[in-house]
Amino acid sequence: MTTPYADLPPERYWRSGVADVHATGLSGLYQKKFDIARKDRIATAGSCFAQHVARHLTKHDFNVLDAETSPLDLPDEVARRFGYRIYSGRYGNLYTARQLLQLLKDAASGTVRPEDVWEKNGRFYDGLRPSVEPDGLASPEEVMAHRREHLGFVDELFSNVDVLIFTLGLTEAWVHRASGAVYPICPGVIAGAYDPAEHAFKNFEFDEILADMLEVNEILKARNGNFRMMVTVSPVPLTATASGDHVLAATTFSKSTLRAVAGSLRNRCDNIDYFPSYEIITSPSSRGMFYEPNLRSVTEIGVETVMKTLLSQHAGDKPAEAAPKERPAPEKDDAPRKAKRGGGKKKKDDLVCEEILLEAFAR
Amino acid sequence: MKTACVIGNSHIGAIKSGWDRIDEASRPVALEFFGSKSQSLQRTFVEDGVLKSDDEQIQRSLLRTGGAPEIDLRRYDMFVLVGGGVHFKALGRMLRNATLYPDATPGRRLVSQPALTEAFRRRVEALAAWDLSVMISSVTDAPIYVLPEPFFDKDVMKATHKPFMKQIHELGIGEQAAAAFDAACERTFSRFGGFVAQPRETREDHIFTASKYALAPVSMRRMMDMDLDARDDDFVHKNDEYGELMMRAFLALAGLSASK
Numbered sequence: 001m002t003t004p005y006a007d008l009p010p011e012r013y014w015r016s017g018v019a020d021v022h023a024t025g026l027s028g029l030y031q032k033k034f035d036i037a038r039k040d041r042i043a044t045a046g047s048c049f050a051q052h053v054a055r056h057l058t059k060h061d062f063n064v065l066d067a068e069t070s071p072l073d074l075p076d077e078v079a080r081r082f083g084y085r086i087y088s089g090r091y092g093n094l095y096t097a098r099q100l101l102q103l104l105k106d107a108a109s110g111t112v113r114p115e116d117v118w119e120k121n122g123r124f125y126d127g128l129r130p131s132v133e134p135d136g137l138a139s140p141e142e143v144m145a146h147r148r149e150h151l152g153f154v155d156e157l158f159s160n161v162d163v164l165i166f167t168l169g170l171t172e173a174w175v176h177r178a179s180g181a182v183y184p185i186c187p188g189v190i191a192g193a194y195d196p197a198e199h200a201f202k203n204f205e206f207d208e209i210l211a212d213m214l215e216v217n218e219i220l221k222a223r224n225g226n227f228r229m230m231v232t233v234s235p236v237p238l239t240a241t242a243s244g245d246h247v248l249a250a251t252t253f254s255k256s257t258l259r260a261v262a263g264s265l266r267n268r269c270d271n272i273d274y275f276p277s278y279e280i281i282t283s284p285s286s287r288g289m290f291y292e293p294n295l296r297s298v299t300e301i302g303v304e305t306v307m308k309t310l311l312s313q314h315a316g317d318k319p320a321e322a323a324p325k326e327r328p329a330p331e332k333d334d335a336p337r338k339a340k341r342g343g344g345k346k347k348k349d350d351l352v353c354e355e356i357l358l359e360a361f362a363r
Numbered sequence: 364m365k366t367a368c369v370i371g372n373s374h375i376g377a378i379k380s381g382w383d384r385i386d387e388a389s390r391p392v393a394l395e396f397f398g399s400k401s402q403s404l405q406r407t408f409v410e411d412g413v414l415k416s417d418d419e420q421i422q423r424s425l426l427r428t429g430g431a432p433e434i435d436l437r438r439y440d441m442f443v444l445v446g447g448g449v450h451f452k453a454l455g456r457m458l459r460n461a462t463l464y465p466d467a468t469p470g471r472r473l474v475s476q477p478a479l480t481e482a483f484r485r486r487v488e489a490l491a492a493w494d495l496s497v498m499i500s501s502v503t504d505a506p507i508y509v510l511p512e513p514f515f516d517k518d519v520m521k522a523t524h525k526p527f528m529k530q531i532h533e534l535g536i537g538e539q540a541a542a543a544f545d546a547a548c549e550r551t552f553s554r555f556g557g558f559v560a561q562p563r564e565t566r567e568d569h570i571f572t573a574s575k576y577a578l579a580p581v582s583m584r585r586m587m588d589m590d591l592d593a594r595d596d597d598f599v600h601k602n603d604e605y606g607e608l609m610m611r612a613f614l615a616l617a618g619l620s621a622s623k
Contacts, residue, residue, distance in 0.1 A: 071461035071472035072482040082478045135477035142464040142475075149473045 023286035024305045032313040033266070033273040034228055038062050040162040043088040047095045047169020048353040049234035049277070049298065051086055056307040057165075064088065067157035068150065083132025086352055088161075089154045092129035093354060095169040096204060097212035097261070098182045103128075104219050107154040113179055117143045118192025125191040127183050131354050136191065159223055166216075167277075168258040169234040170355070171204045172242060172250070185354040186242070201242045203253075209261045217269060228271045231262045235281035237296050239355045277306040297351075368434060369396045370404065370414075370495060371445025373600065374512050375428070376581040378445050381606020391619040392441070397429035402448045402491040409498045412437045441556070442499055442507040443613060447492025450512040451570060454483045454544045455527040463539040471534075476543050483547040496555045506556030508613055511548060513561060513605060514541075514570055516577040518598040528570065537569035559613045565605055576605035 010016035011028035018026070036042070042064045044054035058064045068090040070079055083090045094100045105111070116127040123136025124143045129150075137143050158164075174186045177200050188194035204212075213231070220227045233255060241250035259278060266274040281290045281302050288295070290302030369375065375398040382394060399421045407416045414434040416422060422432035436442075457479065462471040487493055496507050520529040531540055545560045552558040567573040580600035614621050 070474070070478070070482075072457055072474055072478060074478070074482050075485055078478075078481050078485065082475070082481070133475055133477065135475075137464070137475055137477075139464075145464050145467065146473055146475065 018283060018285045021285060023280075023283060023289060024301070024308075026280065026283065026285070026309075029279060030276055030309055030313055034271070036062070036163055036228075036230070036314040041065055041160055042163045042165060043067075043157055043161040044165045045087050045089075045091065045094050045100060046165075046167030046232070047093055047234040047236070048351045048355070049169065049236050050093075050165070050167035050232070051351050052298070052303045052306070053165055053167065053232070053277075053310075054087055056303070056310075060307075060311060065157060065161065067160075068153040080352060081134060083129065083352070089157050090129070090132055090150055091154060092131050093169070093184055093352070094166075095184055095355065096171065096173045096182060097168060097209045097216070098173065098204060099128075099184060100166060101212045101216050101219075102182055103154060104158060104216060107151040107158065108219075110148065110151055112144045112147045112151070113176075113181060114140065114144065115176055115179060115198075116147075116181055116183075118187060118190070120191035123191070127187065127192055128181070130185065130190040130192075131352060158220060161220065162224065162226060163228045163230065164220065165230045165232070165275075167232045167234050168209075168262060169236070170238065171209065171254040171257050172238070173202050173204065175200050175202045190354060203243050204257075206257050206260055209257065210264055213261060213265055214269075217265075217272060221271065228273070229265075229269075230273045230275050231265055232275045233258045233262055233278040235278045235290075235298060235302075239296065275310060277310075280306050280309060364391070364393050365440035366393045366395065366438065367441045367443055368436070368439040369394050369443040369445060370434065371396075371398055371443075371510075372401050372404070372447065372491070372512075373398070373582045374446040374510075377513075377601045377603060377606035378443075378510065378609060379606065380581045380603035381608070382610050384603055384607045385610065385621050389621045391614065391621055392617075394443070395429060395439075397425050397431075397434055399424040399428075404447065405491045405494050407495070407498070409436070409502055412502045414495075414498065436499055436502045439503070439505055441505050441617065444492050444495055444507060444509045446512045447495060447509065448490035448512070449487060449492045449509060449548060451514055451541065451544050452525065452528070453486050453490075454479070454540060454547070455525075455531055455570075457482060457486075458531060458536075458540060459527050462534055463536040463543075466534045466536050468534060476539050476546075479540070479543040480547045480550070483543060484551050487547060487551045493551065496552065500555055506617070507552070508556050508559055508617060509548065509552040510559045510609055510613060511561060512599075513576070513601045514566060514572045516574055516598045517567065517571045518577075519571070522598070531570060532568060541566070541569040557616045559609065559616050562608050562612050565601075565608055572601055572605065576601045578602055581606070 009028065038061055040063060042057065042062055044050055044064060054064055065088045066085065067088055070084045074084065076085065079085045083092055091103055094103065117140040118125045118127045118130060120136065124140050125133060125136050126143050126147050137146065174183045175181065177198055186194055187199050217229060237251040238247055238254060241247045243250045255278065262274045265272045281298055290299050291297065292299055369378065371378065375396060379396050403421050406418050406421060407414050412435060414436055425434065426432045460472060461474045462468055463476060463479065464473060492509050499507055515528060519525055520532065531537055548558040565572055565576050577598065579602050581603055582600045611621065
C-alpha cells in the first residue's frame with residue numbers, strides 16, 4: 001500500500017527541497033495563483049521591504065502606478081527624501097494591515113484628524129506619514145491641507161488599481177486612544193510627544209489582522225471586480241519591541257502571525273495570492289547570507305533572488321530575463337501613471353524606514 | 364586694507380554705482396570690478412590660479428571693466444559674485460503647475476516650501492554663480508559672497524513671457540516663494556562664504572523690487588558708457604540706490620562696516 005508521500009516531487013521533501021539546494025536556487029517555492037500582466041495597473045504599499053518590490057517591478061517594465069508624482073522636477077534622491085517615487089502614493093511605509101485599511105477609509109471619506117498632526121521644534125508633521133516631509137511644515141493647518149490633497153490622490157489611485165502588492169511588516173503599532181488612529185511609529189520618535197494618556201501600544205492579533213485585510217479586499221473588490229492582491233511578509237526583523245518580550249521572540253511572534261494571516265488570505269480568497277519572499281530570505285538554507293551584518297537589512301543578492309523568483313512566474317508578456325527598460329518621463333497630468341523611479345542598482349541604505357530610528361533609543 | 368574682487372554680469376553696474384555712493388574714506392575694503400554679460404562667465408576656466416576664457420568677447424569685457432582680460436584669483440582676500448544667473452524667475456517657473464500653502468487653487472498641486480527649496484537648490488547648482496564659486500574655491504580659501512540678480516519690478520506683470528510672476532503674486536504665495544528662494548540660495552552658497560539676500564526694504568510684495576529702485580537703472584553697459592540711455596521697459600536692472608543697499612548688506616554679512 002502506497003502513502004500520500006510516495007512519488008512526491010523533490011521540493012516536497014526538506015532534504016531535496018531545501019537542505020541540498022543553494023539558497024538562490026530554491027525551485028517550486030512559488031506557483032502563481034493568477035497572472036500579473038505588464039499592463040495591469042499595479043499599486044505597491046507596505047513596510048520598508050515593499051520598496052524593493054516596487055523598484056524592481058518598475059525596472060522590469062510593469063505598470064506600477066505613481067498617483068502622486070511631484071509637480072517639481074526633483075532628482076530621484078530628493079524626490080525619495082520627500083516621499084515621492086517610493087510607493088504608488090506618497091503614504092510612506094504602511095507597516096500594519098490596520099494602517100492600510102485606515103488609509104483607504106480616510107481617503108474615501110476625506111477624513112483628516114487634527115490630533116494626527118505632530119510638532120517638533122516649531123515645525124509640524126503628518127503623524128500618519130511623518131517621514132515624507134523631513135523638515136516638517138509651518139503650521140498644523142498646512143499639514144492638514146497637504147494630507148487632504150494626499151488623500152485625494154490615494155482615493156483616485158485605489159479607484160484605478162488592478163493589483164495591490166502589499167507587504168505585511170509589523171503587528172506592533174501605536175494608536176491614538178480616542179480616535180483609534182494607527183501610526184507608523186511611536187509619537188516622539190520623529191516628532192510629536194508620547195503621552196500614555198493619549199497613546200497606547202497595540203500588538204495586533206491574528207484575527208484582527210485577518211479581518212482588516214479581508215475588509216481591505218472587500219473595499220477594493222467593490223471598486224474593481226477584477227481586483228487582485230498579492231501579499232508578502234517582510235523578512236526584516238523588528239528594530240525594537242515594546243511588547244515586553246525579547247526582540248527575537250517578539251519578531252518571531254510578529255512574523256509568524258503575519259505569515260499565518262497571509263496564508264489564510266491565500267487559502268480563503270481566490271483573488272489573493274501569497275508570495276514567499278519571507279521564506280526565501282529566512283530559509284535555513286541561506287544560512288543568513290541574505291542579511292547584512294546588522295542581521296536586519298536584506299542584501300541586494302537577497303532582493304535579487306526574491307525578484308527572480310517573482311518574475312519567473314510573472315514575466316507578463318516578456319521573458320523574465322528581458323533587460324530592464326528605462327521609463328520615459330511621466331506626463332504632466334494628474335492621473336495615476338506609471339512610476340518613474342531611478343533605474344540601476346541602489347544601495348541598501350536607499351530604503352526609507354522610520355522604524356530604524358528606534359535604534360537610536362537602544363542603550 | 365583688504366581687497367575684494369567683484370565679478371558679475373550686467374547687474375554689476377548698479378552694484379558699482381552703489382559702491383561709489385559710499386564715502387571713500389569709510390570703505391572698509393577695496394574693490395576691483397570685472398564684468399561680463401549674462402551667464403557668459405560659465406565659459407571661463409582656471410589655470411594656474413588665474414580665471415581665464417578662450418572667448419574673445421569675454422576677454423574684452425573683463426579688460427574694459429576691470430583692466431585685465433583675465434583675473435588672478437590669488438590676489439584677493441575675498442570675492443563678490445554679482446548676478447550669475449541667481450534669479451527668482453527660475454524658482455517662479457517651477458511653480459507653474461504647483462502652489463504653496465495657503466493657496467488652494469484647483470488644478471495646482473500643493474508642494475511644501477522645504478521641497479521647493481531643495482528642488483531650486485539643485486537648479487542653482489547649474490548657474491554661473493555656482494560654477495564660479497567652485498572654480499574660485501579650487502584656488503583660494505578666500506570667502507565668496509553671492510549677490511543675486513534683483514527681483515523684477517512690478518512692470519514684469521505686464522510682460523506676457525513671464526506669466527508665472529503675475530500668477531505667483533495673484534495666488535498670494537509670494538512670501539513663501541521668496542522665502543524658499545532665499546533659503547535655497549543661503550544653503551547653496553553659505554559653504555563658500557555667504558549669500559547676500561536682497562534687503563527687505565528694497566522689496567515690494569515679497570517678489571518684486573520696489574519701483575523707486577528701478578528708476579534710472581544702471582546696467583553694465585551703462586557702467587561702461589556703452590549705453591547711457593536707460594530703457595523704458597527694463598524691469599530687470601536697478602539703480603545705484605539699490606546697489607548701495609546691496610553693498611551695505613554685503614559688508615554686514617562679511618563682518619565689515621562702512622559708516623553712512
